[in-house]
Amino acid sequence: MSEWHVAPNEILDGWTEELFALMFEKRGERYEAMRRAQKGDAVPEPAKRISDLEMFRLPGCSYSVVKVPQAN
Numbered sequence: 555m556s557e558w559h560v561a562p563n564e565i566l567d568g569w570t571e572e573l574f575a576l577m578f579e580k581r582g583e584r585y586e587a588m589r590r591a592q593k594g595d596a597v598p599e600p601a602k603r604i605s606d607l608e609m610f611r612l613p614g615c616s617y618s619v620v621k622v623p624q625a626n
Contacts, residue, residue, distance in 0.1 A: 557581070 558565075558577060565574065 569577075
């Protein structure tokens with residue numbers, strides 16, 4: 555609780571089970587990242603977001619434009 559800077563009664567009275575579970579999940583992720591950093595393991599970087607135009611310009615990415623005939 556001191557780790558989250560929250561008083562015990564605030565957790566008991568104000569937190570949902572989902573929030574409590576999320577806090578423990580994030581705590582585990584943080585401890586795992588700290589363990590990897592101490593061992594010298596590489597920490598994976600988050601995926602970079604790119605635009606649709608950048609994606610289509612990537613090597614090996616091919617697409618074609620098909621014109622659909624319009625009904626009269």
